[in-house]
Amino acid sequence: MHTPMAFLDTLLNKCASLGHIKQFQAQLVTLGLFQFCTSRTKLLELCAISPFGSLDYAGEIFSRIESPTTNDWNAIIRGLAQSNEPREAITCYRTMSQIPQKPDALTCSFTLKACARMLALLEAKQIHSQLIRFGFQADVLLQTTLLDVYAKSGDLDNAQQLFDEMQLRDIATWNVLIAGLAQGSRPYDALVLFHQMRRERLRPNEVTVLGALSACSQLGSLHEGKMVHLYVQEEQMDTNVQVCNALIDMFAKCGSIDKACDVFYTMRCQKSLVSWNTMIMALALHGHGAHALDLFACMRDAGVHPDAVTYLAALCACNHSGLVSDGLQLFQSMVESGVRPNVKHYGSLVDLLGRAGRLEEAYQVITSLPMVPDVVLWQSLLGACKTYGNVELAERASRALVEMGSNSCGDFVLLSNVYASQARWTDVGKIRDAMKNRDVKKIPGFSFIEVEGVIHKFLNGDKNHSKWREIYSKLDEIGLRIKAHGYVPETCFVLHDIGEEDKEQALYYHSEKLAVAFGLISMRCGTPIQVIKNLRICGDCHVVIKLISKIYDREIIVRDRARFHRFKEGFCSCGDYW
DNA sequence: TTAGGGTTAG
Numbered sequence A: 001m002h003t004p005m006a007f008l009d010t011l012l013n014k015c016a017s018l019g020h021i022k023q024f025q026a027q028l029v030t031l032g033l034f035q036f037c038t039s040r041t042k043l044l045e046l047c048a049i050s051p052f053g054s055l056d057y058a059g060e061i062f063s064r065i066e067s068p069t070t071n072d073w074n075a076i077i078r079g080l081a082q083s084n085e086p087r088e089a090i091t092c093y094r095t096m097s098q099i100p101q102k103p104d105a106l107t108c109s110f111t112l113k114a115c116a117r118m119l120a121l122l123e124a125k126q127i128h129s130q131l132i133r134f135g136f137q138a139d140v141l142l143q144t145t146l147l148d149v150y151a152k153s154g155d156l157d158n159a160q161q162l163f164d165e166m167q168l169r170d171i172a173t174w175n176v177l178i179a180g181l182a183q184g185s186r187p188y189d190a191l192v193l194f195h196q197m198r199r200e201r202l203r204p205n206e207v208t209v210l211g212a213l214s215a216c217s218q219l220g221s222l223h224e225g226k227m228v229h230l231y232v233q234e235e236q237m238d239t240n241v242q243v244c245n246a247l248i249d250m251f252a253k254c255g256s257i258d259k260a261c262d263v264f265y266t267m268r269c270q271k272s273l274v275s276w277n278t279m280i281m282a283l284a285l286h287g288h289g290a291h292a293l294d295l296f297a298c299m300r301d302a303g304v305h306p307d308a309v310t311y312l313a314a315l316c317a318c319n320h321s322g323l324v325s326d327g328l329q330l331f332q333s334m335v336e337s338g339v340r341p342n343v344k345h346y347g348s349l350v351d352l353l354g355r356a357g358r359l360e361e362a363y364q365v366i367t368s369l370p371m372v373p374d375v376v377l378w379q380s381l382l383g384a385c386k387t388y389g390n391v392e393l394a395e396r397a398s399r400a401l402v403e404m405g406s407n408s409c410g411d412f413v414l415l416s417n418v419y420a421s422q423a424r425w426t427d428v429g430k431i432r433d434a435m436k437n438r439d440v441k442k443i444p445g446f447s448f449i450e451v452e453g454v455i456h457k458f459l460n461g462d463k464n465h466s467k468w469r470e471i472y473s474k475l476d477e478i479g480l481r482i483k484a485h486g487y488v489p490e491t492c493f494v495l496h497d498i499g500e501e502d503k504e505q506a507l508y509y510h511s512e513k514l515a516v517a518f519g520l521i522s523m524r525c526g527t528p529i530q531v532i533k534n535l536r537i538c539g540d541c542h543v544v545i546k547l548i549s550k551i552y553d554r555e556i557i558v559r560d561r562a563r564f565h566r567f568k569e570g571f572c573s574c575g576d577y578w
Numbered sequence B: 001t002t003a004g005g006g007t008t009a010g
Helices: A002-015 A018-030 A040-047 A054-063 A070-081 A085-096 A105-118 A121-134 A140-152 A156-165 A171-183 A187-199 A205-221 A223-233 A241-253 A257-265 A273-286 A291-301 A309-319 A324-336 A343-355 A359-367 A374-390 A392-401 A409-421 A425-438 A467-486 A500-508 A511-522 A541-551
Strands: A446-451 A454-459 A529-533 A554-560 A563-570
Touching: A002 A018, A002 A040, A002 A223, A018 A040, A018 A054, A040 A054, A040 A070, A040 A343, A054 A070, A054 A563, A070 A085, A070 A105, A105 A121, A105 A140, A121 A140, A140 A171, A156 A171, A171 A187, A171 A291, A187 A205, A205 A241, A223 A241, A241 A257, A241 A273, A241 A446, A257 A273, A273 A291, A273 A309, A273 A409, A273 A554, A291 A309, A309 A324, A309 A343, A324 A343, A343 A359, A343 A374, A359 A374, A374 A392, A374 A409, A392 A409, A409 A425, A454 A511, A467 A511, A467 A541, A511 A541, A529 A541, A541 A554, A541 A563
Parallel strands: A529 A554
Antiparallel strands: A446 A454, A446 A529, A554 A563
């Protein structure tokens, strides 16, 4: 014998379309139960959050409730938090604070989720203080949600503090902080936490591993990455497609394109679109353009449809390998296949045209863009103008950059280099003055190198390393040897108001050179030296490292912001294009 | 009754 309520619940469980939801609502109204029974709240929730529901219709149901309960509000807020308009969830939460039905821990949880999606730190802090007032703070799930908002919004100090203060943590709590640190600016701390977790005999799961791998990728730490890989194999997590994708990305970004290929080709699970995208991007990063285009063709044969990321990766591969006509064709086929190019795709197109010396066409692309151009497009054009010595177009690009409010050091240096290449020294001087007057933003360059599992970091002109004297004397030795090979410092890469000799000094001690010198003195002969730089590699360093690879017969790999440079026997895998 | 953590570009 069923009670009427149990009967309603059974019926509700069978709802699988908006039509069913409407029929159910009509039943409730007919039976006179709509205003009073809990089934109404369940119905509302179903309508607000299930894929076949409708948030708009949920709003309509909600508006017919005479006095909505906290649970009714929760259903709506939960729906809004996962919608395209998460801000509405916060608005709703505020409205709710003014009525008799007070928010509960769940209301806060859903609203915080909305904050996390919007990176709304301020709003999250307000809710945090209310949580303390309401006495909800002991709840692990809620605390973890809160921790997640702080971490995602970049307030890592608060996230860390919250974590330290928590009485009770579970695996999700650790995962949130690890992922937050990894995606924020503290990948090293993420790995420390990962190891601490293992020491405390907690068992990292797939989510933990994804965070740890992301940290390894950023640090370029092959040593750490291999350890995580080992753990993945031990725990048989390599059947998880996301873990495999993260492994591909990690190996590629840590310089080991062969291992990345291994993982890709021997995956035990079904490859996803992301697997293909990651692998194509990995090959692009290493300048293996032809292989990347092969894969692009293979994925279509495998019935996987390329998306905007795939096209970007493939275009990037063409760019980095100098496959200009392939790239232009690819862009065309993208438009034809209905994938709408975004500003990044146009950026690649400008790069391709610029690289081919088709500067006017590149300029036309930017000026006829169906969207607002970003600074990167103009910067690409400016770079191409430098390569081809086109002063007039370089000035136009610079003007555009200034109008867009760009105040980056690199832009000024590029224009100055264009002038310098034409021996227009008065103009070079003007740029220098402009830079002085404008308080130009300069992102400090730094480089990492991993030696025997320890990561060493160098800034330009850094003397903080315990072996700095040996490093500097190695650089002096390098300086002498490369000059004997005909090296002339390209001081146009420096733009300070200093004399030529000082300029040479400024170049000598660039962070990537310090890291390479440290590698030479501390790593066994024959071991490749691998360095990671946060910015693009400097032109002079590129010349110097090519020479070092030849004179010292050493393979040197530099990962910069854009790609890998593999120096061997005096040549670089980028073919001097970057 | 209902909650938290996840891979590619940028």
